[in-house]
Amino acid sequence: MNWIVNFLTSSIGRKLIMSLTGLFLILFLVVHLAGNLQLLTNDGGEAFNTYAYFMTHNPLIKFISYGNYFFIILHAVIGILLYFKNRKAKGSSYAVSGSSDETSWSSKNMALLGTLILAFIFIHMGDFWFKMKFGNMPDVMSASLGVPVKDLFTRVSTAFDNPVLVIIYLIGQVVLAFHLWHGFASAFQTLGLNHPKYTPIIQGVGKIIAILIPLGFALIPTLHYLDIYLF
Amino acid sequence: MQLTLKVWRQKDSKAKGQLETYKVEADEHMSFLEMLDVLNEDLISQKKEPISFAHDCREGICGTCSLVINGRPHGPQQGTTVCQLHMRSYKDGDTIVVEPWRSAVFPVVKDLVTDRSAFDRIIQAGGFISVNTGQAQDANAIPVDKEDALEAFDAATCIGCGACVAACPNGSAMLFTAAKVSHLALLPQGQVEHKKRTKAMVAQMDKEGFGMCSNIGACEAECPKEISLENIARMNRSYIGAVFTTD
Secondary structure: OOOHOOOOOOHHHHHHHHHHHHHHHHHHHHHHHHHHHHHHOOOHHHHHHHHHHHHHHOOHHHHHHHHHHHHHHHHHHHHHHHHHHHHHHOOOOOOOOOOOOOOOOHHHHHHHHHHHHHHHHHHHHHHHHHHHHHOOOEEEEEOOOOOOOHHHHHHHHHHOOHHHHHHHHHHHHHHHHHHHHHHHHHHHOOOOOOOOOHHHHHHHHHHHHHHHHHHHHHHHHHHHHHOOOOO | EEEEEEEEEOOOOOOOOEEEEEEEEEEOOOHHHHHHHHHHHHHHHHOOOOOOOOOOOOOOOOOOOOEEOEEEEEOOOOOOHHHHHHHOOOOOEEEEEEOOOOOOOOOOOOOOOOHHHHHHHHHHHOOOOOOOOOOOOOOOOOOOOOHHHHHHHHHHHHOOOOOOHHHHHOOOOOOHHHHHHHHOOHHHHHHHHHHHHHHHHHHHHHHOOOOOOHHHHHHHHHOOOOOOOHHHHHOOOOOHHHHOOOO
């Protein structure tokens, strides 16, 4: 069993954890976005509240959600450890910092971006998840299920009447975009997947999702603030 | 041409260094190292301590010269070492900042000279083929695919100067180690000990205290031999594979 510990504490092993958890979290973002776009349905929250009920009551989803919390924490903790280890390895910095145009700003600021995303997750869960789980959120009848469900839709809609919160959410999405700009393609390089044949595709897809995912999320607070529905 | 140089001066590894300013009269045909020679002649004639800097072949193939010029390892030119950088790249009146490689694993010995023996220890950990090869064989006795031969040769051009570590914001030595793993892994003679070698070299790299690669790409951008990041991906998959398929 010693070899597992040796592997997971080696430089490549730790990077592998970052890569795999990062890719899982990207997958989570896609599912989270797809579900939350129902907030843009003009049905008084019927579709979204029913969906939220399903997400909090399905045992398989609950199981995966615990995995998701664990991977977020693991990604953050190892990321922070890597940051401090790398700072120690670098030692002192240069008096003049040279500019090499081939490196992106994102790639050099992943720890900062990640920390901001973690802070955003706390704000975000405090706003909705915590209030749904521990606050006294009123119930509403779900027409399709025929049972009372938590009215998360109204909570979201009221929260996004506050322009300060809307701005915080938009900043959060910009930070996420920069993190994904480097993160997606970097995860594949860490897995050892780099070839002139497909690496340009991975890099292209990485940049597309780095724009599309945050853009999709940004629509929700913006359109709720403006009281516009898409569907 | 009149130049202002700001050079890192540090008495020994324990001393706290600082940048000192010098004026130097240079000729555009001089190499950067010759310009430093001129400055040193001047300092010696003034009975001052000359600037220590590492150099050997001055032909761009030994990997000894190691200066960070205006924040860039080996200076502004793509794909060259400091000794191949000429003063025609600068203008009269320029101010140039010269610093040593910065890495906790490459401590400053004096001024611009750093101790890069950590690289030697990574090679000693497995960067070789341990069988006795005997007489040189007929060139075609062991068939090697042309593409593999070219890739192996590209990796083998690494001169072990350490610019990758100097350029990396994380102080990672992945590009160097990956180049050394790759040039042997791509050839049949290197395949035999490949898994053992990769594991041993990565373990030594970690033990030396180098940082961890986050795929920024500064190493590839500053490498005087333009070693590709593909080598790091190769080492990643070799290492992961080796861990799961060996004792």
